[in-house]
Amino acid sequence: MFVNGFMDFWLMGRWPYSSQKFHEKILLNTEDAVALIGYAFTSYEGVGTDSQFTQGAMKCFQSWVFYSHRAYLDSDITLDSLKSLTQPAIRFLAYDDLYPDTVELFTDVLSNYSKFLRPGDVDTLSSVLSSTWAQDRFELIKSGDFGFESVQFGRFLLAFGDATVQDLARNPNDPGTQQLIRMMHGLLTCDGYAVAEDEICASALEFWSTFVEFMIDSLFAEGGDKAPWIGPARRNVMQAIEECWAKIKVPPRDIGASWDSESRVGFNDFRKDVADLLQAAYPLLGIEIFEKFINLALRSLKTQAWEDTEATLFCLNALSDCVSDDTAEDEILGTLFGSSMFSQLSEAAAGIPAKTRQTSVNMLGHYAPFFERHTEYLPSALTFLFRSVESPALARPASRSIFSLCSSCRKTLTGELGAFLEQYSRFLTTAKGDTKEKVLGAIASIIQAIPNEDAKADPVQRLLDFIENDVHVCISSLGKHGLDVAKEPAITALRCLTSIGKGLQTLDDMPIELDSETDRSTFWDEGVGGSIQVRIVKIVETVVGALGQDGDVIEAACSVFRAGFTETAPGPFVFPPAVTARFLLGSRIDTPRLEVMLTTACALVNSHSTESSTRIGQEAGALLKHVSGFIHSIGDPAHEPDIAQNCVDFLARLMPRYVDIVLAMEPKSSLEEIFFFALKCLTVREPLPKRSAASFWSSFVILHDFPEPLQSTINGIMQHLGPLLTEALITNIGGGSARSELDTLADPLKKLIFRQPRAKTWLETALFGENFPSQKVNASEKRIFLQKVMKQVSHAPHHVE
Known part of the structure; x- marks a missing residue:
């Protein structure tokens, strides 16, 4: 149909007119479109008649609905006449030949533009979902039928649930609500393993996450849990979590081995989403859900139901960051860690699945704070972990948990x-x-x-x-x-x-004794x-x-x-700085991973850069001379951008404490070379050297109040290099850099203007010079830019250091 194709053409973003002009033109045709689609709907006479015309009308109606959404977003336009077609369209859900297109339409509307539906439309859809027709389709998907039409129905049902989640939560006694909630629970209990076989449970989990989110928001907004609907809603969340617990059980090895990589990833992602749901729901359920899982773990250990044990411990791991050091929670947890859990799981010949033991090993690391409070449980836990670490399959998680427990x-x-x-x-x-x-x-x-x-x-x-x-x-x-x-x-x-x-x-949390008179240990x-x-x-x-x-x-x-x-x-x-410097001075320009050596040099200088730390002038000087050799070897920063970045970063770390070391560098040609190298780094295309150079110049241009003749030397360098630095910065800001780099480059320019009296002259020269990168900026715009920059910096808080 032309109308349908025309709408699709616009929805794909190919319409050449502005949105407003387009809306004005389309509004003139709305009534004709409604009449045409309505005629197609009424012409359908049921099963046994040609449905092609009506199918085309349904697709056209879908395009118009989503156009109306765009019109609403763009210009607050509502196409109310379209809504007259909703009720006729709903009845086509019951016809097999029109069902796929119709259910797709309403799934999309419910998911993306539920405001299009009037209250009566929502009531009609609710009645449809409570009908025998819906119940039959629901039973199909629940029994493991994940054919195309069954999955379509499941997604339609969940879309309706998402769109009406507030009503479903707040009206627990309504028969229609109760029926829909039962179906939402049912979608978590379909036959088959999650994702690998059951294609709808992941989407059902999303609904319950939305349900929990609405409850949390309501509790905060309404200031408490006294509302009568909170209790039933909380019970529904608890039931949903129990249903999820059954879905996260790991399959036997032979079944899991038959899955492809996509199924394995999907199943593991589903487990992670269940963990997220548990964490989100804990403020609603509190110690009740924690106690439930502890009791479930004890019961499954007693019956040696290892898949149940693993799923339960997985859930307890998810809750580890939620529980506090409350006495009641510790007592409940103590019943598990004080049980025969460790001795049972240590028996290698017991046929315990590796995944169960792995999850139990992880659990001990997650609950390290508990063991810190209750050290009586430590011996059995560590004995279990050291036995586990001898198993290749458990060595990695066991060692992590050993580290966590020992550290705590x-x-x-x-x-x-x-x-x-x-x-x-x-x-x-x-x-x-x-x-x-x-x-x-x-x-x-x-x-x-x-x-x-x-x-x-x-x-x-x-x-x-x-x-x-x-x-x-x-x-x-x-x-x-x-x-x-x-x-x-x-x-x-x-x-x-x-x-x-x-x-x-x-x-980090060790107390610092500021008044201690104890001598430093040697x-x-x-x-x-x-x-x-x-x-x-x-x-x-x-x-x-x-x-x-x-x-x-x-x-x-x-x-x-x-x-x-x-x-x-x-x-x-804590080695003497000379020892570390000696190691770093062994590097050469062809040393593999040289940039790591340079970042280590940066870290060494940085750890001795505060006034309270030991000054390492000799080591800093030796490393500076070494780095200058790399700068000389590179020549152009663009040749080795990674090394160039780290060389200039090292220079920046020397500011301000070791600026005297830098300026005392011999020969003076090497000193000149490193400053010009830092300027070149501002002009290369690679962002990392440019960023490090900007940091270096930000530190250097604000140096002041040093004793003479050091301050005079700094001032002399700035008078010599200030125009070149300004030109490099303006070249970048005027079009030589990406927009994302401008904040970095603006910092040295701001400090230059604030600290250097001749900055305005340098700026004028750079703006109106031949090297300005853009021909699109006229002289008037440059003057306005200069005035604004000077004014903003002069009125800015003087915290440029």
């Missing part, structure tokens, strides 16, 4: 440190890389909790013994197996070192403590010396040094 409960576990070290010794024969990292980090966190620094030395030495043995085996095998084979254990050894370093870090600077630092550095240097041609090895080595940068107190990984 470190002070309680210091007396068990020897046992942990022995456990790790036995575990080494089967341990994999990331599993080692977590377990060593866990042990290190317990060592950190030992109050006496001297007492930490022996267990740290023991951990280093493990790593040195791994490195020795790795290096010994290098000649036999080559880089590819030796690389992975080498990287693992370095990452284990980093994990130990992080585990030994002081906790244990880690000399003697046994100093020798431990030497061992750690030697391990890194040994690995890098043998496999430094690999970028991953370089990155892992840098992570070891960075582990101590955030520490404010001495420790085994």
Whole structure:
């Protein structure tokens, strides 16, 4: 039909006129379209007659409905005459030949433009969904019939539920509402596994998420849960969660193995969505839902219903961030952790599915705060985890949970440190890389909790013994197996070192004793403590010396040094700055992953950039000279944008504390070269060097109040480079940069104008010079821009530092 095609042409965005002009033209044809579609509707005489004309009219009606939505959004136009066709269209749901087009129409209307329906239309649709016709279709989909028409019906039913969710929640005693709610529950209980077989349950879950969201909003808006509809609505949510619990049960291995990747991903996504629903519903259901799952877990453990156990523990994992440290909740949780759960799940010969044990292992990590409050449950939990870590399938989640428990409960576990070290010794024969990292980090966190620094030395030495043995085996095998084979254990050894370093870090919530008169400990600077630092550095240097041609090895080595940068107190990984600088100075322009070495240099300087930190002028000077060598080798930032970005970022980190080191650089040609390199970085197309250069110049242009002759040198550089800097910034702002980069580039320009008296002259020269990038901006517009910029900066709060 021409009308239908004409509407589709516009809906696809190809109509050449403005929206208003189009609406005016279409409104003139609305009555004719309604008459034509109405004629097609009334001409249909039922089953056995030609339905093609009516099918075409239904598609045309759908196009007009969505045009009316666009007209409403654009110009607040309502095409009320179209609504006269809704009731005739509804009756076609009952005819098989017209059902697909009709149900698609109303599903779309309910989902996207429910305001089109009048109250009487909604009542009619509700009656249709309560009819025998709807019940028959509902039973088909509930029994596992996921053919095209059954799925269409399910989506239609859910679209109606979404559109009327407020009425469904607020009118629990209405018979029609009760029927519809039963059907909504039913769509969560169709035969088959979620997504892989049951194609409607994921959409049904979305409805219940909407239902919960409406309840939460209502509770906040109405200030309480005294409304009579809240109780029934809460019971419906509880029932929906129970139905979801049945749907997230993991299938037996043979069934799961037959699924394609899309089905597996869809099933796992459904489980995640159920977890989201649980978290959203917890404020409504509170301890009741928590207690229900605890009791369900105890019951399924008793009957050894392992699929039920896994689904229940999965739900409890989802609730871990919702529950508080309330005594009642802890008592309920204690009934589970104090049960035979760990002993049952530890029995490898019991035929327990791996997924069940994996979820139980994850659960212990999720509830680490509980074990911190109730340490009496720790021994059995950790015993279970260390048994689990010996299983290849459980090693990774078990090691994560070991790390979480040990980190949270470190002070309680210091007396068990020897046992942990022995456990790790036995575990080494089967341990994999990331599993080692977590377990060593866990042990290190317990060592950190030992109050006496001297007492930490022996267990740290023991951990280093493990790593040195791994490195020795790795290096010994290098000649036999080559880089590819030796690389992975080498990287693992370095990452284990980093994990130990992080585990030994002081906790963020430790109190800072500002008035303490205790002298700074020197244990880690000399003697046994100093020798431990030497061992750690030697391990890194040994690995890098043998496999430094690999970028991953370089990155892992840098992570070891960075582990101590955030520490404010001495420790085994808080190396003297000269040690870290010596390692970084070993890099060359062809060092793989050089940008990681440069970011480590940035982090080193940054950790010593505050007035309260130790000044590292000698190390900063040596690194600056080293970085200037890279700048000289690169020449043009566009050749190596990643390295260029990090070089300029390093220069920015030297401001303002080490500006004297920068300006004292020899020879002076090198000093000039780094400043011009930072200018070049502003003119390249690559955004990252440009961003770092903008940060450097933002820091440099505001330097003031330094002692003489340093301040005079800074001022002289700005007088020399100010015009060039201004030209580079105006070139970018005038069209040389993407819109997303303008905020970054505006910052140095703002500070330049505020701090430099000659900035206006430099701006005028740049705006009216031959290098201005755009020919579309006339002189008048440039003057207006100049006036506005100068005025805004002069009136802005003077917080440019």
